Amino acid sequence: MKISYNWVKQFIQLDWDAEQTGELLTDLGLEIEGIEKYESVQGGLEGIVVGHVLTCVQHPNADRLKVTTVDLGTGEPVQIVCGAPNVAAGQKVPVATVGTTLYDAEGKGFKIKKGKIRGEVSNGMICAEDELGLGESHDGIMILAEDLVPGTKASDVFDIENDTVFEIGLTPNRADAMSHYGVARDLKAGLQQKDLKLELITPSTSSFRVDNRTLKIDVDVADKTLAPRYCGVTISGVQVKSSPEWLQHRLKAIGLTPKNNVVDVTNYVLHELGQPLHAFDANYISGNKIIVKTLETGTKFTTLDEVERELHEDDLMICDAEKPLCIAGVFGGLHSGVTEQTTNVFLESAYFNPVSVRKTAKRHGLNTDASFRFERGIDPNCTEYALKRAALLIQELAGGEITSDVSDSYPTKIEDFQVRVSFDNITKLIGEELPRETIKNILSSLEIKINSVTDGGLGLTIPAYRVDVQREADVIEEILRVYGYNNIEFDEKWHISVANSSRYEDHKLQDVVGSQLVSQGFYEIMANSLTTAAYTELSEQLKAEHNITMLNPLSGDLSVMRQSLLFSGLEAISHNINRKQSDLKFFEFGKTYHHYGENREEHKHLSLLITGNTNAETWRQSKPVTSDFFYAKGIVTSVLSRLGLHSLKVSPIKSDLFSEGLILSLGKTNLVEFGIVKRSVLKAFDIKQQVIFADFNWDNVIEVTKNRKIKFKEIPKFPKVRRDFALLIDEKTTFAEIHNIAKQSERNLLKEVNLFDVYEGKNLPKGKKSYAVSFTLQDEHKTLTDKQIDKIMNKLQQSFEKQLGAELR
Incomplete structure (x- = not known):
């Protein structure tokens, strides 16, 4: 929010500099995010002085140039070459002295330098009004009043505005400070604590009077809940034209573009007092009647931006006897506003229900200065005062007469x-x-x-x-x-207590796992919990009736809370692929939300998404390695292993989101589901490459991790021994079966079973495949002998032959 310091000083006569005032406003909670200068004339006419042309002769080397001597009040005249046709001796003119910066129409500056023009020395520039930013004429130089003293600063001659503008980062709760008067009111309270008791000056409306009652417009507030207070008055015989410079400067300083004197007054009072107003062309109001009501859903209405909108049955409208004129508190209509042809005005000042205005503004995607204030709650007791203030200003600037009593519909007073x-x-x-x-x-x-x-x-x-x-x-x-806040004293002695904190707290485990994933090349994402209801159609396991729906969604794409982290993750994958980033590894800690019957539940998850190559291409690796199911499985098991979760049960997944996948569980508790996402799901996000998704039930992971007891043992000092088998087995046999049989056959000395090669194809019987499996043996108390090793390997071979029909190759 922009606040003009000169404007504030109309309410409170303060002589502090802007920096000091800004510090106090920040201390009061109105945080100053920036301070900038406003100049009605760029550069503030700095370096421009009044000059007296003493002589003016023809330039010896140019027909269109004159050589002048000019008194600048320094005691010694200077020579200036001038090309204006109207320059003459005896004139008082504005002169840009050497070193002065002037600005062109685009705001680009250029410095006046001492130089020679066609061989004659020129020490400055005699200026036209467009060169100074004081007008648009370039027919010749400006001729000033004869009684001006040479050397007088031009900034003292011309009425220019130099202002300081505060950019205030206003928090949504501070509706009372959404105006210059509100800021001045806060400033007064802060100054009082510094023993500066300044008076708050408010504009007087005591001169308001009804001139005649020739244009009465009846007001009927049909919905008093949505419009608790509504005031209006008519002004007849106005002349719509440009606003005076002082008003234009006030609006320009805070970033507003002046329109005309009537509209500018409504904007001025809005930013002055915080009360939105709207001026209607009274001649456009049918039946001399204003009706404040809602209309049927689907009613068409064209707003000021020439967009035809469909109204909702809850949108409050300002209507006449036949048609809608304005969306109450949000935006005016295309045809009912004030134009240069307007002669009679109906001026509106109201207090509208904040919730109603907010919903209407969001519904139509509109955000105006008026809705910004109405949404947060304005002062209901300022409504009539602001109306009279604006009416008096319109009379002052546009003429006209007050031609009706103030209509004030306020059936139920809003209490303090x-x-x-x-x-x-x-x-x-x-x-x-x-x-x-x-x-x-x-x-x-x-x-x-x-x-x-x-x-x-x-x-x-x-x-x-x-x-x-x-x-x-x-x-x-x-x-x-x-x-x-800075005046509150703190004890020099600090009392600190250290609370007992479990190593299994959620945030600590997140840090452990997050650090590991980052070290493995993953990036953390944080997706929106709000998503579109359409995603439930991608899976039969996700039911629309389980969605938790927003009462006031910002859009259809953010209308429900997510039931799965997969879709928001795929949005991130698609976003990056579309920007030429195809090798991706993401993880997210987030929640899912579900509506089961009368209960609402939320569950925490850790999701992983992997696609593209495992590593970037390098000169040492000519062929990149593509991330596949087994790479993802290694990542998943490493996460669980880091938390001390081993001996996991592996079972196939049953989900229509995956083309293939596994579930890892501990006992009866499912910890993670992962697999290759179906192409039909990826197609909805325009993803053409394979994506692997892992979904950890983080609540379950935390629970089982807490219950795992940590055991410590010495590192064995005796060596490990490795033996390999090349097994010819049925193609349906899994490595998990081999692993389990090996562990059952030798429980004590067999430490690891690993698959390091798989072969299917030529030179093998039909329906067969070859697994190369390594077995690591170790006795923690002594060195193994060949006899012991051979005995164990024979036992394993017999078990494989008997239970799997395996053969050694």
Whole structure:
């Protein structure tokens, strides 16, 4: 939000520099994110002075140039070459002295230098009004008043605006500070704590009067819930034209483009007082009647941006007797606004329901200065005052007469908030006991009325415009921010307690696993928990009735909470592939959300997504290795192994999301499902390469990890022995069967069983394949003998032959 310092100083007469004021505003919670200069004339006419042309003669070497001598008030005239046809001796003219920077129409600066023009020395430049930014004429140089003294700064001659603009990072709860008056009000409270008691000056509306009652427009508020207060008045005989420069400068300083004097006044009052207003062309209002109501869903309405919109039955509309004119609190209609042909105006000032305005604005994708304020809650007691303030300004700038009484529909007054605050709680939350008089002074400076004072606390009335102060804690926060967070003293002695923390806490295990995955080349992603309901159609296991639906979704793509981490991960994969990043390894810790009957559940997961090559191409590796199922299995088992989870049960997966996959479990607890994502699923995301997805049930992983006991043992000092078998087996036989048979045959000395080669094809009987399997043996207490090793290997061979029909090759 942009705030003009000159504008603020209309409400509070402060002579501080902008930096000092910005620091105080930041301390008060209105954080200053930046301070910039505004100049109605770029450069502020710095270096431009009044010059007196003493002589003017023809340039000896150019027909269209003149050589002049100009008195700049320095005591010694300077020579300037000028090409303007109207330059003459005796004139008072604006002169850009040597070193001055002038700006062209695009804002590009160029410096005036001492030089020679066609052989004659020129020490400056006599300027036209467009060269100074004071107009558009370039017919000749500007001729100034004869009584001006040479050397006078041009900035003292011309009425230019130099301002400082604060960029305030306004938090959504501070609706009271969404105007220059609101900022000045906060500034007054902060200055009072620095013993500067300045008065808050408010614009007077005492001169408001009804000139005649020749144009009455009846107001009928049909929906008083959505429009608790609605005011209006007519102004007849206005002349719509450009606004005066002072008003244009005020709006330009805060980034607004002036339109015309009537519209500019409504924008001015909006940013001055925080009350949105809307001016209608009264001649366009049919039946001399305004009706505030909702219309049927599907009703067409064209807004100011020339977009035809379909209304919703909950959209509050400003209508006349025949048609809609404006979306209440959000956006005006294309034909009902003020134009240069407008002579009669109906001026609206209202308080609309914040929730209704917010929903309507989101529904139509609109975000205006008016909706920004209405959504957060404005001051309902400012409505009529702002209307009169704007009406008087329109009369001042556009002429006309007030031709109706103020219509004010306010059936149920919006009451102030009643809050009781305890002195003990103030001390407890702030951490320091503040003087009670200081507390009362702060509250009074914030326009919070003190109804009662007891030894225990205060009974308060909070103004209705402070929608963010409705609880005791809110009041204490107000006291603290005005008192100053930096003024709270801290003890030099720190009391620190160290809590017992389990190594199995969620965040610690996440750090362990996350660090491991990063070291293996993975990148962590954080996807939105909101997604589209259409994703449930990609799997029969995901039911639409299990979706948790948003009441007020931002869009259809963000209407439900996700039931799986797969689809948000595939969105990230697709996004990167479309940007030429095809070798990807992602992981995400996130939650899924489910609606089962009357219950809502959320479950934590760790998901892995792998696609493309395992490593980038290098000169040492001419052929990249593509990530496959077995690579992913190694990653998955390494994660579980890092957490101390071994002896896992492997079973095939039954899911329509995978073309093939496995489930790893410990006992009856499933820990992870992983596999190759089906092409039909990938097609929905326009992914053409293979993607492997692993879904850890993180809640289960944490639970079983907690129950695993850590055992420590010495590293054996006796050597391991490896023996290999090349087994000819049936093609349906799995390595898991070989592994289990080996472990059952030799439980003590057999430490590892690994598959290091698989062959299928020529020179093998039909239906057969060859597995090369290694067996690692070790006795932790002595060195194994050949006799022991041979005995174990014979035993293994017999077991394979008997149970699998295997043959040694």
